[in-house]
Amino acid sequence: MKTPTTPQWILSPSRSRPSTRRLGASVFALVIAGLGLGTSRAQVPPNWEVSTSFQYNIVDARLEVSGSTRSVTVVFAVTDPTHAQQAWNIKTDAPFTLAGARLSIDIGWNTRDLNNKGSTGENLDPVPFGRGTPAAPPISINALSAAAIPVPGGPVGLFQVTARLPSQVFGTARVAIEGHPMWPDASGAPAAVPVKSVFRDLAITDAQPVSRRKIVDIAKCQACHNGQWNDEIEEIIPRLTLHGANRTEEIGVCVVCHNPNQTDVAYRTSGIEVPVDFKTMIHAIHGNKRRDNPLVVVGFRGSVVDFGSVEFPANPRDCFRCHIEEKGRGTYELPLAPGVLGTTINTRSTVGVSIDVNPDNNLRISPTAAVCSSCHDSSKARQHMASSRSGGAFGVLQSQLDSLAVREKCVSCHGPGKEKSVRAVHR
Ligand code: HEC
Ligand code: HEC
Ligand code: HEC
């Protein structure tokens, strides 16, 4: 067995220094007081103050094959960049033992286009509603549970978890760390500390890891999402930490879940499920004013999240506000990369009863029409996209797209150099 590479930061001295000293002993007293008061965490804003004391590190990720069983072992550490990258001991240090702390190792696949097919195991039967299992989740391992063990013979602070892969996994998988320590904020109440999520790609059947295509740059998102007052909309635009400060400032981790097989069906008890695929959801949020109907998503534990009041302090036709340029071409231009999946609008779940986790029977919007209709959502625009001349569809199987039984022809009029090219019409 290959031994994990041990970077220098793990070897730095006195890593067992008590965490109370790192963050200040007086603060520790406040933790205890805060816990005593039983503060509701849901109302406490994320504690960015001490987030610079934490960094997630994927030290190694490796595939092990034994007969027909394939498993992935992830070696990881949480370090403190303000103290020469000394490792935190997630089993004993207060930020990880306080109530509410969460740390998860996620494994999703594959990087051609993330989809997590088969993620609930070999058995693709529907999952009973109420388990909180979305339609296309990654494998998720609680890194604060007994599932995480110290690396045998390794230095303090270095841990590992192992997970078995479903047989459907091929290509390159993506391993991620997300979650948050807890620490009291200025008021003394324990609050979730956002920590930048991280990922690493791991070859499963590819010879080398194949990285996912680059589309947007988080630095462009952060021009707005910086926690500062925005003069144009007269609001503070928060930094990007979502889902209770668990998933933070790394789009490469968002898309492990926000993939073309994912909808809001996990907590929905009525109505029609809504895709949360990033290539539609992010446009629908920011393109709110261009849309006829606002995006409404059923979020965690049934909360209704209505994006109808989003004021975007820019024109959404300015695609470069988020997108990057690669080889002289905007990543928002057509054609889409080969293999981009259609966006699921119907998982064939029975809303409020069971979740269908088999993506093969999902009804989808063909991928280009999915992107364009996330801002151009009028029935007139949809009719144009679904016309036989355009070739798009709103309710087809992925197999129909793969076999070209349904074939989008958008590029012939909206491709580069055409009069109605995506670049020209949004100039
Ligand atoms: C020109 C400014 C601007 C840019 C650039 C921008 N956003 Fe936003 N975004 C906003 C505003 C304003 C809102 C609505 C206020 C809010 O809830 O954050 C918002 C909301 C969101 C939300 C919903 C937040 C929530 O709490 O529900 C997400 C997610 C988001 N943006 C992600 C992104 C990502 C990812 C990028 C880059 C690819 C990006 N944004 C780029 C201005 C911007
Ligand atoms: C581990 C899976 C997972 C990760 C990682 C994840 N999400 Fe989500 N997210 C979901 C699911 C599933 C939903 C749909 C609602 C539901 O069923 O909980 C959702 C819903 C949302 C919503 C709409 C509803 C709401 O709760 O506000 C926004 C906005 C969002 N996610 C943004 C993000 C961003 C930005 C990231 C990355 C920083 C991210 N998510 C990472 C699983 C995830
Ligand atoms: C607020 C940020 C934002 C703006 C503005 C924006 N996009 Fe996007 N776009 C995204 C995000 C986020 C994704 C998905 C990124 C990912 O999956 O990694 C995306 C994905 C896409 C894709 C799919 C690319 C692929 O390879 O899968 C296309 C096409 C696209 N956008 C077109 C546009 C067009 C056209 C415009 C302007 C009219 C535009 N976008 C404006 C954030 C934005």
Ligand code: HEC
């Ligand atoms: C982020 C939102 C967004 C996305 C995604 C988007 N558009 Fe647009 N589009 C706009 C806005 C805003 C305009 C400016 C005119 C307006 O406000 O109606 C526009 C204008 C256009 C126009 C000019 C005609 C008109 O309706 O004004 C065409 C054609 C067009 N878009 C095609 C596309 C195609 C094709 C795609 C998918 C590849 C796409 N758009 C994706 C926001 C978007």
Ligand code: HEC
């Ligand atoms: C035969 C040429 C042709 C094809 C093929 C074609 N379009 Fe268009 N599309 C147009 C023209 C022309 C317009 C109107 C442009 C204008 O108003 O400036 C348009 C407008 C649009 C608009 C803006 C509609 C609105 O009312 O807001 C979208 C979005 C769009 N097309 C998407 C697509 C998509 C997605 C496909 C493929 C599934 C596609 N188109 C295929 C020619 C075409």
